Amino acid sequence: MKPLTNAVSYLTGQLRQIGLFIALIVIVLFFQITTAGITLAPINVTNLIVQNSYILILAVGMVMIIIAGHIDLSVGSVVAFIGAMAGVMISQWHLPWPLAVVFCLVLGALVGAWQGYWVAYFGIPAFIVTLAGMLVFRGAAQIALGNQQISFFPKEFRSIGSGFLPAFGTSGYEPLTLILGLLAAAAIVATSVRQRLVRRKYDLEDEPLWWFILKLLFLVALVLTVTLLLASYNGTPIVLIILGVLVVGYTAVMNRSVFGRHIYAIGGNLAAAALSGVKTKRVTFLLFINMGVISAIAGLVFTAGLNLASPSAGNGFELDAISAVFIGGAAVTGGIGTVPGAIIGGLIIGVLNNGMSILGVDSDYQQLIKGLVLLAAVAFDVFNKRRSVGS
Amino acid sequence: MSNTILEMRNISKTFPGVKALQDVSISIEEGSVHAICGENGAGKSTLMKVLSGVYPHGSFEGEIVLNGEPVEFRSINDSEAAGIVIIHQELALSPYLSIAENIYLGNERERGGWIDWNETNLEAGKLLARVGLHDNPITKIKDIGVGKQQLVEIAKALSKEVKILILDEPTAALNDDDSAHLLDLIRQLQSHGITSIIISHKLNEIKAIADRVTIIRDGRTIETLEMRGDGASEDRIIKGMVGRDVASRFPDHVPHIGEELLRIEDWTVHHPLDRSRKVVDGANLNVRAGEIVGIAGLMGAGRTELAMSVFGRSYGVDISGQVYKRGEPISVNTVSKAIEHGIAYSTEDRKHYGLNLIDNIQRNISIAALDKLVDWLKFVNEHKERIVAEGYRKTMNIKTPNVSTLTGKLSGGNQQKVVLSKWMYADPDVLILDEPTRGIDVGAKYEIYTIIDRLADAGKGIIVISSELPELLGICDRIYTLSEGRITADVPREKATAEYLMQFMTQEREKTTE
Secondary structure, three states, X not given: OHHHHHHHHHHHHOHHHHHHHHHHHHHHHHHHHHOOOOOXXXXXXHHHHHHHHHHHHHHHHHHHHHHOOOOOOOHHHHHHHHHHHHHHHHHHOOOOXXXXXXXXXXXXXXXXXXXXXXXXXXXXXXXXXXXXXXXXXXXXXXXXXXXXXXXXXXXXXXXXXXXXXXXXXXXXXOHHHHHHHHHHHHHHHHHHHHXXXXXXXXXXXXXXXXXXXXXXXXXXXXXXXXXXXXXXXXXXXXXXXXXHHHHHHHHHHHHHEHHHHHHHHHHHOHHHXXXXXXXXXHHHHHHHHHHHHHHHHHHHHHHHHHOEEOOOOOOOHXXXXXXXXXXXXXXXXXXOOOHHHHHHHHHHHXXXXXXXXXXXXXXXXXXXXXXXXHHHHHHHHXXXXXXXXXX | OOOEEEEEEEEEEEEOOEXXXXXXXXXXXXXXXXXXXXXXXXXHHHHHHHHOOOOOOOOOEEEEEEOXXXXXXXXXXXXXXXXXXXXXXXXXXXXXXXXXXXXXXXXXXXXXXXXXXXXXXXXXXXXXXHOOOOOOOOOEHHHOOHHHHHHHHHHHHHHOOOOEEEEEOOOOOOOHHHHHHHHHHHHHHHHOOOEEEEEOOOHHHHHHHOOEEEEEEOOEEEEEEEOOOOOOOHHHHHHHHHXXXXXXXXXXXXXXXXXXXXXXXXEEEEOOOOOOOEEEEEEEEEEEOOOEEEEEEOOOOOHHHHHHXXXXXXXXXXXXXXXXXXXXXXXXXXXXXXXXXXXXXXXXXXXXXXXXXXXXXXXXXXXXXXXXXXXXXXXXXXXXXXXXXXXXXXXXXXXXXXOXXXXXXXXXXXXXXXXXXXXXXXXXXXXXXXXXXXXOOXXXXXXXXXXXXXHHHXXXXXXXXXXXXXXXXXXXXXXXXXXXXXXXXXXXXXXXXXXXXXXXXXXXXXXXXO
8 A cells, every 4th residue: 555655645745736737627527518528629629729829828928927026917908009000010001911020029029128117127016017008008009090990901910810730631630730749749758758867867856657657648648639639620720839839938938047047036035036146127127028029929819810900909818817827826926836837727717718608608607707716726725835834 | 939920731732744842841930031942943932832822722732820720822812811922033013003003003092992092102101111212102113223123012012911921032133232221121020020931042141131041952841940140051051952062162263364355445335215324434344265254243333234235236325435356346236246256145134135935945056156057048957956956955964855845944044054055156255144143053053154164264255244242253263343334443363352342343433523
């Protein structure tokens, strides 16, 4: 019985990590049953990804801001502003769409620099600066559009939000998606094994082999399942590629880059970070520029996906992104949180939205349920922390 | 013989996985000053939390007998009703409320649900007079110093008709004057029949004030020593605390002093909120390779301010003066420049300025020198980082199974070792150590001194700031005295005695009429 008790105690230690994942799976299975299989139907899985992509993209930037101990309430308005500017550039100034995309990203950086300046160098709390930004950029979006909507974007631009990688083959499983899925699975296996070997070499391994294999098998199975589902419908959504690059890139940045370390250090103890030589103001400034660019990406994806630049776009996105981050285990006081956590948090919200819509749950009840889920997730976190302090 | 007012019998308290107290018994005489001594983590604070009802009756074994009657405290309110009041090390006052409001916080003078301000302020004034504080009761807490705040806490205790006053490290944050005043006050309260229980690290104070001292080690009572009359010596108490004879509290060290590393000339710093006030005034000092230089000064003399202003202008405004490294003028305008020039500053306040308590040991050690661990993409090599951190864990004897432990879970001594490891890995030429042994128990202090000696032997220049003169006398090759922001003397080891230094530390500015 000894190995079993060891295994149980190891898993309890990992509860925080796997708990979130289990919650997501339970929610998916619940809707899979109650919607009689619609939830995991290929077309719905594709929809889930496409319709939640901008929230997930925002969550990646938001988790970094929250880890640093700040908050950004302006992202929804920035999404609208960037969408509006994309519309103006393409349909009124007749710029080629790739140029407009580049300009929009630069504009996002400028928006971030503007807010970052006030937070980092002027010392105004981010809550205030971005609350102001929420109004300013909503207003700017309305002014840019003259309270009109702009529709009819070029097809290539629209594909950023709603397009798919070119499909080969006519029926059955789409081969390019299968290849990409297999490559992704292979990459996961290769990096995991390599990391484990390096840790073994330095004699730093503390993860049991059975758990390593279990986790790896599970991840691979997950990736391949999603691949098959996507391949049997339209193939790989382009937003999934954008999202994948952002998640992998920023996970590495947060875990291993000096910039990422400095963000955790600032959020954990600002004064101690400053006295350790971390350029706290510059890191904060760069962080907001980064958030501006990510908001711009979300704005482009959203506008392209709907084929519509509207002054009311992105309303309430900031709250979804912030909820995703906190459901994903980030601490309100900063210093704690992860990019994958925020993504899972965002998926939980996305699956809830999607599932409840399919079930025809009244939108009032949807709000209520989402609110309770957020509260429950954070309560679970607090409970977990208290338990670990007690022991 | 006086009566026993309080007895704690066979107290045991278990936290999941840890026995914090085992069979602790202690008896306190009415009207006495009873000290409790022990290394950090010995269980002193836990015992006091049991006594004051923070840990309610039933969450521990054993019994508490007050005036011959067994009592069961379910909360702090119960213990306070019985006349037992605890004053914690970190004062629990609200900075933006007045002295009077703080004294009656949770115990308001009210009439029909409305606060009676006249009575509040009048009664508060009387209590303040009893503790020898002459400030207006409507003064806000943030506007008085720590020493006075401590007195307000005692006034608050008096307002609750205190019979047994528990003071947890009452003088840890006080200067010598304020400490002396506080000890006087405790004696005065004693003459009015109030019993005091004092937890303290400062043995000279215990020697000065306590009637008896109980020593706790590893959650057990070791012994209770009589202190009246000749009583037990400081070394005798230390022996009880660490469980061995301390031949010397300081390691033997023969200095090997080389060339000058750092020189600070005509350094002047103004107060950030009051630009006309000079916190540091024309200070000149230097440190050579292999040398341990002390800075002695009373609280408010500008010791920390001097160090932090040199370390990347982390304190103060309108800073003037020049810093030289090996004779070359250097700029220390930002912390990163100071670090690049080989200067490190280890803070007096580890929890607020030294460590990221919610991150692990490994990441705390590497944060000041991440550049040593990165590849061309500026990505940190975590494996190398871990090996570095493990290396420090072993050589510095940080007591934890591995470097994944969060620093917030370590004891004060181990936290200090993490801070020192961080700066050792940054490999500076000059280390400024501000109160390196504050809040650290005797055994760990010796280890820290050994590390300081080792750093000096490696050719580094060390500046030690400390409010404990015996510490400076024990480890420094040379001591500067600081008074009102000015360096008043540069005393070599041979000439340094506590009395000699104190003379310069208290030297007042000559009044000039210009």
